[in-house]
Amino acid sequence: MLVLQAIIEGVLVGGFYALMAAGLTLVFGVMDIVNFAIGALIVLGAYLSYSLTIHFHIDPFVSLIFTTPLMTALGMFIYVFLIKPIKTNKVVMSLLTMFAVATLIEGILDICYNSGFVQIHASYINNSLRIGKLNFPLIYVLSFLLSAFLLSCLYFVTYRTKFGRSLRASMQNPVAARLVGIDTDRVSMITLGIGIGLAAIGGMIFGTTNAFNASSSYDIISRLLVIVILGGFGSVGGALVAAIFMLVIQDVVAVVWSPVWGSTAFYMILMLVLLVRPQGLFGKKGVRAQ
Amino acid sequence: MHISRFGSVASRHKVQLGAALSAVALAVTGLAVPNANAAPKPITIGISVSLSGDFSGDGKATQQGYKIWATWQNAHGGILGRPVVLKFLSDASSPTQVVTNYQKFITSDKVDFVLGPYSTKLTKPASDIANRYHYVMLEGIGGGPSVFSRGLKNVFDVSASATYQLVTYAKWLAATQKPQPIAYATMDDPFIQPMVDFAKAYLDAKGFTEAVYKVYPAETTDFSPIASAVAASGAKIAILGTMPPDGYAMIQNFIQAKYNPDQLIMASGPDQGADFTKSVGITNTEGIMVPNTWIPTSNYTGNKDMVALYIKTYGGDINSINADVPEAFAAGQVLAQAVNKVGSTSNVKLQAYLHSGAKFMSVQGPVQFAADGQNSGAAPYVFQWQKGQYVPVLPLGGPDKVSPIETLRPAWGTTPGA
Structure with a gap:
């Protein structure tokens, strides 16, 4: 029963990790940028939701109506004013720029909120659903449903819309995409906006399930990078599968054996997968060979 | 002419x-x-503090403790009649950066003394550097056993030894309750894990059994499987080796799992004042215990001044003072008393004096160093949250007045009066 409980929790928690990783993998797919600021942006999203719940008594889920557009706009701003002007050595300079953005955000949050830990509260956050002997924490269930809905939307936008075609064309071959008239700058701006908008949602969920401070980003970024590498850079579906796979492996090993070996077991599997498929589970080999 | x-x-x-x-x-x-x-030449003291990274919450509290000690010390004549000036560098919670910082303090800034950083993890490399340059390192927040097992003669901990901090509770438990299964979960940390392991060894010897024992890595963010394992054990007593953020998450997971142990003691977290109550909610704090080395209301040297100075400088009330504050303050106090006694800024003479068996007084109580540098003069306390207040409950029969211990925690969310 404990193993079944661990599998369920792994799937539920994996859902919102997939949502956070989806933004990271999309941005890499379109722009060739590893968004090193994603951890800090998730924490920023958590603080924004926290502030709205504390000062305006807004429900954390309702707070997303305000924080998601704000963070999306921030993503577009970062692209227009910090990423787009970079003309040479774009990959390395973008990486450094996002690192600077992360440091700046952490510093500002530290000044505004001090370094004490806070957590987002709502009346239902500690509730859980009980089915037989199995326990389903309500916040995990709600977060999973929201993540599943948003990932479905993301899938629909990517594969069923005109923007999605432009996005996929930019991912596959940005030069050819420009030649056929796709405004790749606009696609990149919107993609970074979406990626950082998703961080607002991931941040709210993270803030309801963990106490956090401005430095909490360090624990997030390493996990998200691992998910994206296993799933394959640029693959939203890969991020979903990898996130759930990682969390289930870790949780089951934690209850059956030891939490210390949970991460180790996962990393060993990751190494084996990468030996066979260096591009990750769903990544496309040589897609950037042009 | x-x-x-x-x-x-x-x-x-x-x-x-x-x-x-x-x-x-x-x-x-x-x-x-x-x-x-x-003006007399100031006494300069270099301290690395973790203002970002994993320890940033405690790092800032540590810095606050050192700062108000310097203010208090300067109001009491400084050291050797000279004003105290503190130099801080942030180590970002990194064992590599902490080495760089102390190297800079000693070789470039040529400070007179150094004081310890936050955590056992950082104190170990920091004290190595201090030892290389024959500097004494007094500290109050890095007393894991591994700091003192390396044979260094220059490192001294003014707080009660980490090894014994949960033993006060374990002794009381063995003396008052029948042997029964206990659930243990602890972070893989050189300060925290020995606390749990030592208490477990003591209780094992007294006939208590292990319902579950889980060690988790420091970078864990998903505590649900650990909490589920503890909850599934059904143990009425849970002893957790937690640091602040994971302890808060663990409580949330216990509530969600409807696991409500009669007794819950955590190595760290409930001692973080307002951070703790804000994170877990004041109505969920009832009966939770934590070991501590400091009684906020005690009459020990400088304590009343420290509390007043803290509230004046940083706001809040007596319950909102992080335990790192008095630990840092005490390290400064002992440094000042020892240097004034030695009468010079020689670190070599200071080290010899600290090893002489001399007794000191701090906001945490008496300090006397054993041969390995641990404080053999202190007795760890146990505090418990009762009706929204943070009160000392153990040890019984000690020099300080303690409140009666609540042996049965109420259901989550039902703190009376809070």
Whole structure:
């Protein structure tokens, strides 16, 4: 029963990790940028939701109506004013720029909120659903449903819309995409906006399930990078599968054996997968060979 | 020949030469008449603090403790009659950066003394550097057993030894309750895990059994499987080796799993004042215990001043003071008392004096160093949250007045009066 409980929790928690990783993998797919600021942006999203719940008594889920557009706009701003002007050595300079953005955000949050830990509260956050002997924490269930809905939307936008075609064309071959008239700058701006908008949602969920401070980003970024590498850079579906796979492996090993070996077991599997498929589970080999 | 009132030109030159030589001689021998308006040269102390990274919450509290100690010490005559000036560098919670910081303090800034950083993880490399340059490292927040098992003679912990911090509770438990299964979960940390392991060894010897024992890595963010394992054990007593953020998450997971142990003691987290109550909600704090080395209301040397100074400087109330504050403050106090006694800024003489068995007093109580540098003079306390207040409950029969311990925690969310 404990193993079944661990599998369920792994799937539920994996859902919102997939949502956070989806933004990271999309941005890499379109722009060739590893968004090193994603951890800090998730924490920023958590603080924004926290502030709205504390000062305006807004429900954390309702707070997303305000924080998601704000963070999306921030993503577009970062692209227009910090990423787009970079003309040479774009990959390395973008990486450094996002690192600077992360440091700046952490510093500002530290000044505004001090370094004490806070957590987002709502009346239902500690509730859980009980089915037989199995326990389903309500916040995990709600977060999973929201993540599943948003990932479905993301899938629909990517594969069923005109923007999605432009996005996929930019991912596959940005030069050819420009030649056929796709405004790749606009696609990149919107993609970074979406990626950082998703961080607002991931941040709210993270803030309801963990106490956090401005430095909490360090624990997030390493996990998200691992998910994206296993799933394959640029693959939203890969991020979903990898996130759930990682969390289930870790949780089951934690209850059956030891939490210390949970991460180790996962990393060993990751190494084996990468030996066979260096591009990750769903990544496309040589897609950037042009 | 023109004769001035100072005599002949030749004799005047002699007078000038003599005066110049006298001035040089006086300056060299340090006997020059001091300028009454010149401020004495400050005593400089270098401290690395974690203002970002994993330890940033505690790092900032540590810095606050050191800062208000310096203010208090300067109001009490400084050290050797000289004002204390603290130099801080942030180590971002990194064992690599902490080495760089202390290297800079000692070799570049040439500070008179250094004081310890936050955590056992950082104190170990920091004390190695201090030892290399024959500097003493007094600290109050890095006392894991591994700091003292390396044979270093320059590191001294002013707080109660980490090894024994949960033993006060374990002794009370063994003396008052029948042996029963206990659930243990602890972070893989050189300070925290020995606390749990030592208490477990004591209780094992008294017939208590292990319902579950889980060690988790420091970077864990998903605590649900660990909490589920503890909950599934059904143990009525849970002893957790937690740091602040994971302890808060663990409580949330216990509530969600409807696991409500009769007794819950955590190595760290409930001692974080307002951070703790805000994160877990004041109505969920009832009966939770935590070991501590400091009683907020005690009459130990400087404690009342420290509390007043803290509230004046940083706001809040007596319950909102992080336990790192008095631990840092105490390290400064012991440094000042020892240096004043030694009468010089020599770290070599200071080290010898600290090893002499001399007794000191701090906001946390008496300090006396054993041969390995641990404080053998302190007795760890246990605190419990009762009706929204953070009160000492153990040890019984000690020098300080304690409240009756609540042996049965109520259901989550039902703190009376909060």
